[in-house]
Amino acid sequence: MDQIIVQILNGLDKGSAYALIALGLTLIFGTLGVVNFAHGALFMMGAFCAVVTSKILSSSHKVVDETRTDFLGNPLEVDVFYMQDWFGEAAGAAIMDWAVPLAILVSIPVMILIGFVMERGLIKHFYKRPHADQILVTFGLAIVMGEVIKYYFGANPIQTPAPEALSGRVDFGVWLGYGPNAIVYPMWRLVYFFFSASIIAAVFAFLQFTTFGMVVRAGMADRETVGLLGIDIDKRFTFMFGLAAAVAGIAGVMYAPIVSPAYTMGMDWLVLSFVVVVVGGMGSLPGAVLAGFVLGIIESFASMPGVVNLLPGINQIIIYVVAIAILLIRPRGLMGRKGVMED
Amino acid sequence: MSKSNFTRRGVLKTGAVAGAGLTLPTYLRADGHAGFTNAPGDSEVVLGFNVPQTGPYADEGADELRAYELAVEHLNGGGDGGMLNTFSSKVLDGTGILGREVKYVTGDTQTKSDAARASARSMIEKDGAIMITGGSSSGVAVAVQALCQEAGVIFMAGLTHSNDTTGKDKKANGFRHFFNSYMTGAALAPVLAAQYGTDRKAYHLTADYNWGYTTEEAIRASTEAMGWETVNSVKTPLTQTDFSSYVAPVLNSGADVLVLNHYGGNMINSLTSAVQFGLREAQANGQNFEIVVPLYSRLMARGAGENVKGIFGSTNWHWSLQDEGSQAFVRSFGTKYGFPPSQAAHTTYVQTLLYADAVTRAGSFAPCAVAEALEDYEFDGLGNGKTLYRGDDHQCFKDVLVVKGKENPESEFDLLEVVEVTPVDQVMYDPAHPQMGGAEATLGECNNGA
Numbered sequence: 049m050d051q052i053i054v055q056i057l058n059g060l061d062k063g064s065a066y067a068l069i070a071l072g073l074t075l076i077f078g079t080l081g082v083v084n085f086a087h088g089a090l091f092m093m094g095a096f097c098a099v100v101t102s103k104i105l106s107s108s109h110k111v112v113d114e115t116r117t118d119f120l121g122n123p124l125e126v127d128v129f130y131m132q133d134w135f136g137e138a139a140g141a142a143i144m145d146w147a148v149p150l151a152i153l154v155s156i157p158v159m160i161l162i163g164f165v166m167e168r169g170l171i172k173h174f175y176k177r178p179h180a181d182q183i184l185v186t187f188g189l190a191i192v193m194g195e196v197i198k199y200y201f202g203a204n205p206i207q208t209p210a211p212e213a214l215s216g217r218v219d220f221g222v223w224l225g226y227g228p229n230a231i232v233y234p235m236w237r238l239v240y241f242f243f244s245a246s247i248i249a250a251v252f253a254f255l256q257f258t259t260f261g262m263v264v265r266a267g268m269a270d271r272e273t274v275g276l277l278g279i280d281i282d283k284r285f286t287f288m289f290g291l292a293a294a295v296a297g298i299a300g301v302m303y304a305p306i307v308s309p310a311y312t313m314g315m316d317w318l319v320l321s322f323v324v325v326v327v328g329g330m331g332s333l334p335g336a337v338l339a340g341f342v343l344g345i346i347e348s349f350a351s352m353p354g355v356v357n358l359l360p361g362i363n364q365i366i367i368y369v370v371a372i373a374i375l376l377i378r379p380r381g382l383m384g385r386k387g388v389m390e391d
Numbered sequence: 392m393s394k395s396n397f398t399r400r401g402v403l404k405t406g407a408v409a410g411a412g413l414t415l416p417t418y419l420r421a422d423g424h425a426g427f428t429n430a431p432g433d434s435e436v437v438l439g440f441n442v443p444q445t446g447p448y449a450d451e452g453a454d455e456l457r458a459y460e461l462a463v464e465h466l467n468g469g470g471d472g473g474m475l476n477t478f479s480s481k482v483l484d485g486t487g488i489l490g491r492e493v494k495y496v497t498g499d500t501q502t503k504s505d506a507a508r509a510s511a512r513s514m515i516e517k518d519g520a521i522m523i524t525g526g527s528s529s530g531v532a533v534a535v536q537a538l539c540q541e542a543g544v545i546f547m548a549g550l551t552h553s554n555d556t557t558g559k560d561k562k563a564n565g566f567r568h569f570f571n572s573y574m575t576g577a578a579l580a581p582v583l584a585a586q587y588g589t590d591r592k593a594y595h596l597t598a599d600y601n602w603g604y605t606t607e608e609a610i611r612a613s614t615e616a617m618g619w620e621t622v623n624s625v626k627t628p629l630t631q632t633d634f635s636s637y638v639a640p641v642l643n644s645g646a647d648v649l650v651l652n653h654y655g656g657n658m659i660n661s662l663t664s665a666v667q668f669g670l671r672e673a674q675a676n677g678q679n680f681e682i683v684v685p686l687y688s689r690l691m692a693r694g695a696g697e698n699v700k701g702i703f704g705s706t707n708w709h710w711s712l713q714d715e716g717s718q719a720f721v722r723s724f725g726t727k728y729g730f731p732p733s734q735a736a737h738t739t740y741v742q743t744l745l746y747a748d749a750v751t752r753a754g755s756f757a758p759c760a761v762a763e764a765l766e767d768y769e770f771d772g773l774g775n776g777k778t779l780y781r782g783d784d785h786q787c788f789k790d791v792l793v794v795k796g797k798e799n800p801e802s803e804f805d806l807l808e809v810v811e812v813t814p815v816d817q818v819m820y821d822p823a824h825p826q827m828g829g830a831e832a833t834l835g836e837c838n839n840g841a
Contacts, residue, residue: 050643051640051643055636055639058635061635062633062635118802119710119804120721120722202450203449204656204691204694205656206694207659207694207695207696207697207698209696229673232642233668234668237635306667307660308663310632316632347636348636351636352636353625353637357623360626361628363636364628364630
């Protein structure tokens with residue numbers, strides 16, 4: 049039972065990331081009708097916002113320590129952090145330690161800007177082109193973004209730790225009567241889950257309860273009619289692209305301490321996220337979120353040692369098997385609407 | 392009226408013969424070569440450096456390439472000469488190889504066997520490379536080694552740690568300076584026993600490909616021989632990034648040691664997951680829970696950051712070694728590039744020097760003559776003490792380093808400390824050892840190619 053609880057938590061965690069990426073993908077597809085294969089790359093860019101923020105906050109200058117030598121036998125140059133120069137040792141260290149949460153503040157404008165540039169600079173030229181063209185161009189864009197990141201940051205994953213205060217573990221075993229250390233779960237992963245749930249709730253609230261959101265939803269249902277009412281729906285949709293990019297970016301920032309950011313991250317998540325969108329139902333925001341969590345939990349259980357040893361490789365195909373089964377039973381996905389992708 | 396000699400049948404015949412000739416691989420033609428593939432002219436010789444320039448091991452590949460360029464510089468008489476000054480053999484004099492200036496071409500393996508074979512083939516056929524070297528994955532090394540055997544050129548393996556490279560899949564034209572999984576097990580196990588005791592229960596997470604299998608097999612055999620028990624072993628996909636589902640069950644599995652048979656990004660992420668789940672602070676079976684990473688590299692340790700502190704593993708070479716050869720190499724490399732070389736850089740630099748030395752001693756570039764010069768060759772001054780290139784399997788035997796993640800690093804390069812230099816005798820094995828493919832595995836015949 050203890051392992052089942054842990055795997056459910058793992059699944060919720062993984063599902064949070066799936067759901068956030070799929071939510072953005074669905075927003076873009078639902079508003080602009082664009083199949084954005086660069087969305088995984090936006091998730092990666094978010095993770096690298098965390099890396100860059102961390103590097104900026106830990107900028108340093110060198111001071112020669114004559115008492116020690118470097119690997120060539122020269123006097124050792126040691127790093128002195130600007131943050132500690134400016135704010136004192138303890139406060140400076142705390143600022144550097146909280147780089148990942150602070151990176152959220154950096155990532156929001158950066159990701160919105162990237163989203164705007166992507167949409168206005170490239171993707172808008174492909175609105176009326178077939179989905180195959182959109183896939184090709186956005187896939188190419190994803191490769192370019194990955195290569196740019198690799199050029200500047202190298203190929204190895206970059207450790208980006210969570211703040212010390214949030215790096216511990218929560219002992220669920222004590223709470224649930226299993227005794228100490230029976231069900232231990234990393235605190236940051238719980239933070240990730242609750243944060244993701246908040247972001248998802250905020251996006252839904254924005255679309256549900258604001259006038260802007262209402263118009264966007266109307267535009268998603270019938271773009272032409274909304275346009276005839278004199279509303280510049282294109283501008284709002286461009287904003288939604290920026291919002292979707294920001295959601296993917298924030299998901300990436302918060303994920304950086306869980307899996308060290310690497311330039312391959314976007315591609316790692318892309319295909320699975322699309323499967324999530326399709327299983328949830330193309331264009332359905334609640335479907336994307338539901339499918340994200342369902343598939344995350346299924347994948348997590350399929351990765352348990354007992355299951356993998358019994359059925360080697362099952363964890364790598366289970367999502368696709370489940371997706372095929374769901375699509376056979378419900379061709380439009382769990383919560384898909386009639387007409388989407390059927391014209 | 393002119394008379395034509397062409398007939399329909401004649402044209403067809405000529406066309407068929409010409410077509411077949413053109414489609415034959417270049418290395419099968421003996422045009423202008425002195426009985427072997429890509430025999431060099433009088434002025435220069437071309438070496439092929441086939442490294443991952445893209446893909447997950449691109450950082451290792453970049454360091455390999457730096458070392459190759461440094462080796463070429465030294466062979467051609469540039470720089471400070473590096474390990475040419477400390478090498479026990481004195482036949483290399485900075486005038487290239489056998490009086491030919493050394494040139495090189497590079498290829499990108501992408502850490503994919505197909506891509507690696509394609510780039511090696513191109514370097515042999517189009518660029519006239521007489522020797523191929525490089526790699527950063529055992530799968531790639533085995534694939535390229537087989538191609539070099541077929542083409543009749545020498546393959547001087549770079550970073551490849553699987554037993555199979557000089558075991559099950561060994562080839563007469565292939566040579567490996569890097570150590571292997573068996574040696575890691577033999578060197579590491581006694582240190583683990585001394586540190587953690589002989590009453591331990593291990594849980595293995597193993598990368599699901601050739602290198603992972605041989606490493607798990609070697610570590611299991613060595614630790615079980617000391618009294619450890621293996622509780623479970625789980626294969627993890629090479630593409631896995633989040634290892635939480637694999638790590639979470641470990642704590643309650645009855646194990647008190649987690650062995651991560653992972654390399655590169657896999658190791659960085661699996662170790663991160665293990666630390667996040669509190670394995671380093673946990674207790675099991677009344678003992679502190681321990682993590683072991685059999686194969687370390689400094690580049691990998693840098694990626695894993697704080698998490699590597701106190702964790703044991705093995706490495707082929709480390710820049711902090713104090714022998715003359717290692718220090719000469721660190722000085723050359725550090726002065727040129729501004730940071731110390733990795734073990735990948737060391738092994739590729741040494742392989743290049745060893746090839747040049749063997750050619751010079753043999754007085755010929757012919758692969759079989761070079762192979763003969765390398766077989767059972769003993770040398771010193773290139774790091775790790777006295778070294779033997781064993782003729783039976785073309786595997787180098789030298790001291791193996793057991794390292795530990797440093798608790799208080801003084802710089803970003805100071806991540807690992809050498810805790811034991813395991814003498815070569817302790818890591819030697821019978822060439823027909825079962826882990827190496829048994830008696831059936833043979834080198835085959837040396838191939839001079841064209």
